[in-house]
Amino acid sequence: MANITKKVSWSSRADELGAAGEGTPLLNGSEQSRAFRELSEGGNIFQIGRLSTVDLEEEVTSDEDSVKGRPKEIPHNEKLLSLKYESLDYDNIENQLFLEEERRMSHMSFRCLEISRWVICGLIGILTGLIACCIDIIVEKLAGFKYQVVKENIEKFTEVGGLSVSLLLWAVLNSAIVMLGALMVSFIEPVAAGSGIPQIKCYLNGVKVPRVVRLKTLMVKVFGVICSVVGGLAVGKEGPMIHSGSVVAAGVSQGRSTSLKKDFKIFEYFRRDTEKRDFVSAGAAAGVSAAFGAPVGGVLFSLEEGASFWNQMLTWRIFFASMISTFTLNFFLSIYHNNPGDLSNPGLINFGRFENDSVAYYLYEIPLFIAMGAIGGLLGALFNYLNYWLTIFRIRYVHRPYLQVMEAMLVAAVTATVSFTMIYFSTDCQPLDPEHSEEYPLQLFCADGEYNSMATAFFNTPERSVRSLFHNQPGTYNPLTLGLFTLTYFFLACWTYGLAVSAGVFIPSLLIGAAWGRLCGILLATTTDNGSIWADPGKYALIGAAAQLGGIVRMTLSLTVIMVEATGNVTYGLPIMLVLMTAKIVGDYFVEGLYDVHIKLQSVPFLHWEAPATSHWLTAREVMSSPVTCLSRIEKVGTIVDILSNTSTNHNGFPVVVQVTGNEEPAKLCGLILRSQLIVLLKHKVFVELARSRLTQRKLLLKDFRDAYPRFPPIQSIHVSQDERECMMDLTEFMNATPYTVPQDTSLPRVFKLFRALGLRHLVVVDDENRVIGLVTRKDLARYHMGKHGLEELHLAQT
């Protein structure tokens, strides 16, 4: 960012900023001067929003152009706010076309729409459940096959010596499988990397993450997650499942696939951001529900991460999708497990039921639980901190696809090697219990009838390892095994998250936590005489798992419910909640949750729940972008094309004002129109020639807008001839005639509340005569956040 040549000519309109400021007694001199200082302090950071749109001339040379070959250095870009992310529009565009359609619709049509919504949610649930089921079965089959091959090989070489061949086999197998997944992700769809939860969080928050809900992403995601889990990485398949659910929802609800160029001509009413978001919420919930067998947890996850306005009917639909998803999954799994029709199985990760005799807990255990929560918070913070630096490192040095693939392969090989070494040197032999048999017991150097306990943890899919830690009899692990396992797995999982493979962090976190939790339980048991009775190691493994997961991702309500549902027992509600709370409080003291860290590193303009507490001294006048590019109600086509083509501004919403003769003073607001709408109008040549009457304007239908949604063509692809440039365009019918506005003295928290509660994209700031003086967008609000030294302002960046 240091090599930007920039030439900014302040527009003549910039005066208006001052002029508008004059009429406002609340802004005293010093504040005003500070506001201007901030404007000019931009330094080498773009502050596009605050500059005039039309008259701005810039010569932009981005890093890559100027310093060819050098990796893009983005140091501390959590202090920046990227301008490349567009917002979603969760406020209905109530223009005349829309209102006419709504008014034409009968009560019956609305009822049909409502039924379609339920049908779609049902479909989302079924498809998400099916995908989850497929992933689960394929992973189980392939992983089983792999472990079988390696196991036989190890057994063969244990006798004859030369186990290094087995190690090589294991490492090569892992690397090869992971390579496949990494190749797909790096070269075909990079957005499919990681768990997908940060992306879905952003989407539900209202940020348009490019390509995040496309069919291709889904394909790569599903294939990728199978590869990474089978490849033996320290990953889970749950995050990707949530992402998959969201993609399914986004696809199904639109009744067409833009990628496949297939339009089923159904659900056309739902082709807008508002409706689509609702369905994506349902999809995410269905994903959680399938992944953890936690339908209520899924609903809460959706709400905790996404929703702002709680609507009862919507919540019910989300719940319905969740339920159907679990149901579908259970149904097909019951067939797969040769027990067709038995639906009482929980979802995909089955932590196993905690039976009632082992679940009792006593008052004196509560402080212990809280202490474990604190440990989880500390370890979680460490995890996030390490991962943060690792991610910075990756952004700087590992940004080429082939490098990413190689890193993934390296991690896979190292994981296998470390696991093998740990197992090799472990002397923790346990007798084989015919009742609680392990899936792939490795005898190695143990006596006959015994198996290597370390291998239970390492030589297994992570889900099974978690279950073993929760439910194996006391005494099946010795403390040293657990300690070493925790240590190595912690660093492996930390290294793995952020690789260019699609994989989640839930299960590894649970596994780390279960290991040290069980260790705590064992240690506690040894400190007392009749210890093993009260400190059931499985119970402490559960608490540890919750603490670690809470420390890393920092969700509380939904995570409590997910844990409760996944363990099939409500008794632990209170301790799990206390543990998650503690983990969050302790962890938040040091660093944010893992997803938030990654969102910040992407410089996403993410809106939190409330404005920063100490932001009352800021008003709309200070946060808004000004001056604003306004359009007249009847505007010249050429002007519109020029404004849209101005790449340096790239505004997406334009207040429409009543035509005034001179342009000296701001004009009265009469509507708001979006770039996407203007593009559709230009594409369909909805022009009025000056000489003719208004009647010649081509009648455009809502359908035309819906057909173009969501991939509106860029302005460059639309050819407007010189003659057409002279035509006029009447925006009256298409603009949102009643945009939400705020007076310029409105405090930031108030603006924030309005913006957030209604899911707005543009909020017009008007003076006391209803004249446009500014526009508040997501970036203007997301800029302010609570730092260590009070309120801080992020810089805006083009990257």
Next chain:
Amino acid sequence: MANITKKVSWSSRADELGAAGEGTPLLNGSEQSRAFRELSEGGNIFQIGRLSTVDLEEEVTSDEDSVKGRPKEIPHNEKLLSLKYESLDYDNIENQLFLEEERRMSHMSFRCLEISRWVICGLIGILTGLIACCIDIIVEKLAGFKYQVVKENIEKFTEVGGLSVSLLLWAVLNSAIVMLGALMVSFIEPVAAGSGIPQIKCYLNGVKVPRVVRLKTLMVKVFGVICSVVGGLAVGKEGPMIHSGSVVAAGVSQGRSTSLKKDFKIFEYFRRDTEKRDFVSAGAAAGVSAAFGAPVGGVLFSLEEGASFWNQMLTWRIFFASMISTFTLNFFLSIYHNNPGDLSNPGLINFGRFENDSVAYYLYEIPLFIAMGAIGGLLGALFNYLNYWLTIFRIRYVHRPYLQVMEAMLVAAVTATVSFTMIYFSTDCQPLDPEHSEEYPLQLFCADGEYNSMATAFFNTPERSVRSLFHNQPGTYNPLTLGLFTLTYFFLACWTYGLAVSAGVFIPSLLIGAAWGRLCGILLATTTDNGSIWADPGKYALIGAAAQLGGIVRMTLSLTVIMVEATGNVTYGLPIMLVLMTAKIVGDYFVEGLYDVHIKLQSVPFLHWEAPATSHWLTAREVMSSPVTCLSRIEKVGTIVDILSNTSTNHNGFPVVVQVTGNEEPAKLCGLILRSQLIVLLKHKVFVELARSRLTQRKLLLKDFRDAYPRFPPIQSIHVSQDERECMMDLTEFMNATPYTVPQDTSLPRVFKLFRALGLRHLVVVDDENRVIGLVTRKDLARYHMGKHGLEELHLAQT
């Protein structure tokens, strides 16, 4: 309502309504004429909002005045909207005083506030848990004593004959106990009657139900519920627990008791509607949590019934209160049950755990469950319909306190008589099982070592009966017993709900449902050969209970979670949800949920989640009240006093406008001030004498407003001398300078969304020059609802 003499002189300002309409091309002629027809069609119903305030002269003679001694007839008042309910203000009043305070506050102060919120939620949880614990223990003790006495008496007289003495004893005992409760409720605090859930629903929705969260109400409620449960009525103690939690929350969060005239000088920051509402949500959740041992269910209940804007931190606090409440309850109950420290007990109603072997269900059972859901919906609709007519009857004829007490006593006596008769004529004898022993087994005419099965259902507190129905071995009830029990209990419960006693409907509903559900299970078992294996009667009892409860109260999400938590088993999530959905869909076809029926019968202006679907043709201009009484920024005290004293309007919010010389055209909006604020200003004589400079105006602090909250004195209690009337009052500092506004063409759904999402009380409608032309309040929006023939408009009534 038929005897109202009314003289309305349309004000000269009424022209503006028409004038404003002219500038709007969207409203065509026919629509406009219809709008005016609606205005004039008011008939004998007050349409105060639409009439001018100042020029209105009315001679109001209410029913009671005109027809002395006759009961107030309110036929079909679910078609009316009462004007007597005020709204709560969930939008912060951001006036200068408030903003100054906020700006003065440091980051640390905000953190302290946050901590106080958590502390308060903890206190709410503890107190709610304690109250629940007290109620539970007292009820158990007293009911145990009563049943013991009656049992001994029955046993004595079974041998010697003359059981009518026992019947008499039972009936008199019941009546006497119920009388105590009914006396308290009828004569001391009528708002404590019923379950309290409709009232809390209204409160959270934003309607100020008088005296609903007062200490006195809590006292009467607790005493009342003990009496009604011990008195053997067909009631539960769960609804009242939710109400109790809310009252506790409202009290604790204010740091003072207005009733006890005790101010602890803490939590002063929370003395406003916004904050108080949040705490009341937490209190309601804590109540649910204590009642059902369902902390997550409690959170969802609060959200489903109350919240509009979902805030993560708030939700966590609510969850915290819920958890603490369950925890406290379990802790004290564990001490009471001589097992101190064992916290794994579920909450107050313990449905008993469903063990894993009995809970499996299969795909082919799903249709059966859905059918049971439909039955539940039908029975629920019947219940609500009967109760609706009963309530109408009660409003007409049983409105005197002494009549209400007598009715309650009658119901108590009838309940005892019916129960006795049923037990007497029952021949369903079951062998006493020493393992599953009944609490009060009645031998009656059974052989030795056997007990009367009908008595298990009738001669028990309802909670215990439910548990028996869920968990007793197959074969402990014969079908005839269950059928008769369902029939009688259905009508008893229906008759009981709405009596002037404090009592809930949850448990009776569950009991009815469990009875016919178990009956279904038994009948299904007999239809197959190896029946008893697959159709576990306990399982069907649970499904039936869910269906019946869902059919009556029509909650889905929160109820699913409550049922899941109360049974301690997540496996039934899906079937319970399907059943609740079906019950709701079927039930909604006939009549609304019980709580909604009662809310409608009270003519409460309740805002639903969304505007009616077909209301897009209505705009702000048509729904708003106009013309509006506006105040100038510097207003004469006399004018203010006159406006506030005008009993015929009783407006609560006044737009503040920039002073204009003539009053011909509407003035520009510059703020909004509330009646309560004006009252405080008048009380503190914040006047400016005309001759002097502005500096003499007494400085008022936010504290003065907070001290007066929430019981602002009526205007009549404030004496303003003739000299003072001539003074001026400067409202600049006190008004909310940035009220939310909408343009007059905004569609109703859009207005509704803004109003509902932000919890507004007043929404100013402005024209395109920012001049006030109307005011939208809760009543204006609640008037429109979907009837059988499309959009209907409720009439406004003073009652």
